[in-house]
Amino acid sequence: MTTSIARPQAASTEMPPVPLTLEGYGVLHQMLRFRWSAWRPLRPSQKTEAIHEASGLLAKWEQNANGQSALFSMLGHKGDLMLVHFRPSFDELNQLELQLSRTRLNEYLEPTTSYLSVIELGLYESTLKAYKTLAERGIEAHSEEWKREIEQTIARQKEAMRPRLFPEMPKHRYICFYPMDRRRGEEKNWYTLPIEERARQMSDHGLVGRRYAGEVKQIITGSMGFDDWEWGVDLFADDPMVFKKLIYEMRFDEVSAVYAQFGHFYVGVRRSWCELGKLLNGQNS
Ligand code: 76R
Numbered sequence: 397m398t399t400s401i402a403r404p405q406a407a408s409t410e411m412p413p414v415p416l417t418l419e420g421y422g423v424l425h426q427m428l429r430f431r432w433s434a435w436r437p438l439r440p441s442q443k444t445e446a447i448h449e450a451s452g453l454l455a456k457w458e459q460n461a462n463g464q465s466a467l468f469s470m471l472g473h474k475g476d477l478m479l480v481h482f483r484p485s486f487d488e489l490n491q492l493e494l495q496l497s498r499t500r501l502n503e504y505l506e507p508t509t510s511y512l513s514v515i516e517l518g519l520y521e522s523t524l525k526a527y528k529t530l531a532e533r534g535i536e537a538h539s540e541e542w543k544r545e546i547e548q549t550i551a552r553q554k555e556a557m558r559p560r561l562f563p564e565m566p567k568h569r570y571i572c573f574y575p576m577d578r579r580r581g582e583e584k585n586w587y588t589l590p591i592e593e594r595a596r597q598m599s600d601h602g603l604v605g606r607r608y609a610g611e612v613k614q615i616i617t618g619s620m621g622f623d624d625w626e627w628g629v630d631l632f633a634d635d636p637m638v639f640k641k642l643i644y645e646m647r648f649d650e651v652s653a654v655y656a657q658f659g660h661f662y663v664g665v666r667r668s669w670c671e672l673g674k675l676l677n678g679q680n681s
Contacts, residue, residue: 410531410536410537411527411528411531411537411591412527412537412538412591413587413590413591414591415518415519415520415523415591415594415595416519416522416523416526416546416549416550416553417516417517417518417519417618418516418517418519418550418553418554418557418561419514419515419516419561419618420514420515420516420517420560420561420562420563421463421482421483421484421514421515421561421562421563422482422483422484422485422486422488422489422512422513422514422515423480423481423482423489423511423512423513423514423515423615423617423628423630424479424480424481424483424489424492424493424510424511424512425478425479425480425481425510425511425512425573425628425662426478426479426480426481426493426496426507426510427470427474427475427477427478427507427508427509427510427662428475428476428477428478428479428505428506428507428508429475429476429505429506429507429508430476430477430504430505430506430676431503431504431505431506434503434504435504435676442500443676443677444673445500446499446500446501446503446504447501447672447673447676447677449499449500449501450496450499450500450501450672451669451670451672451673453495453496453499454467454669454672455669455670457481457492457669458565458668458669462483462484463481463482463483463484463488463562464481464482464564464565465479465480465481465482465492465565466479466480466565466571466666467479467666467667467668467669467671467672468480468571468664468665468666468667469664469665469667469675470662470663470664471663471664471665472663474508474509474660474662475508475509475662477505477675478571478573478662478664479496480565480571480573480630482515482562482563482565484562486512489512509660511573511575511619511623511628512619512622512623513617513618513619513622513623513627513628514617514618514619514622515560515561515562515563515615515616515617515618516616516617516618516627517553517557517560517561517616518598518616519553520591520594520595520598520599521595521599522549522553523591523595524591524592524595526545526546526549527591530542530545530546563615566613566615566632567666568613568632568633568634568666569633569634569665569666570632570633570634570635570636570639570663570664570665570666571630571631571632571662571663571664571666572629572630572631572632572633572636572639572643572661572662572663573628573629573630573631573661573662573663574628574629574658574659574660574661574662575619575623575624575625575626575627575628575629575658575659575660576625576626576627576628576629576656576657576658576659577625577626577627577656577657578626578651578655578656578657579654579655579656579657584654584655586655597650597651597655598651600649600650600651601646601649601651601652604645604646604649605642605646608638608641608642611633611634611635611638611642612631612632612633612638612639612642613631613632613633614629614630614631614632615629615630615632616628616629616630617629617630624659625659636663639663
């Protein structure tokens with residue numbers, strides 16, 4: 397308390413605008429079109445070999461201890477297959493992309509799109525607390541002491557949040573993935589709102605979301621600097637109608653109603669590596 401008197405007054409009024417975030421697994425979504433017309437004329441033995449090689453790779457990835465992958469059969473024209481990979485580093489994501497490219501099956505796979513991001517937990521609530529406490533103690537934002545304190549806050553949170561930053565691949569039957577931005581319009585601009593106001597809206601957002609806790613698993617990934625939108629949203633559920641209900645309800649929530657802008661939506665049905673042959677040939681092989 398007494399120390400704040402000795403410090404410059406300005407320090408206590410400056411609150412950095414950026415919320416603290418925690419980063420976990422790197423995430424790559426690959427949307428792939430299958431070249432049915434090139435595949436169909438292959439001899440059965442060629443098909444079997446290609447499927448064995450690719451499903452061997454998928455089996456390994458699906459069971460990987462340190463970040464898993466999942467295969468989805470996509471609905472609609474945006475692709476036939478979607479692969480979702482969680483890995484501790486971009487190097488590993490890059491390696492598995494290359495491994496897939498080197499398979500025989502890759503001859504028949506065409507990327508329709510992809511998305512690179514990293515699992516992100518936004519810490520609005522604890523950010524506000526930490527910034528306020530530091531300001532009250534008269535510690536100037538971005539000073540060495542401030543950075544040390546913030547680093548400690550992040551390290552503590554990261555330890556506590558480890559299971560959410562490095563999750564297992566959800567086992568639900570359906571996935572819904574879409575990228576999104578927060579609006580930066582002339583009238584409405586998320587990035588010019590005071591941090592307290594953004595924290596309030598995010599807290600309301602969390603309350604709506606938590607009502608769906610048992611039915612939907614949500615994984616938010618951040619993609620600023622990595623891909624064309626600011627976030628990627630992955631929802632996993634055993635009933636796809638839950639996606640519609642949750643997303644509809646969220647549209648009325650202030651932060652979505654006023655500030656959300658959406659990219660394309662991708663929906664898929666989960667398939668195990670051992671079902672790849674069935675997907676491509678209509679039978680197990
Ligand atoms: O409470 C918590 O621990 C987490 C709170 C939380 C954050 C920080 C949370 C909860 N989300 C957060 C961040 Mn979310 N979320 C979306 C969408 O369709 C739309 O309108 C928006 C897309 C859905 C459906 C959704 C669902 N969320 C974010 C961010 C980062 C923004 C930032 O940091 O500025 C985005 C872009 C975003 C978007 N959110 C939840 C859900 C659900 C279901 C929850 C509750 C999860 C749970 O508690 O299990």
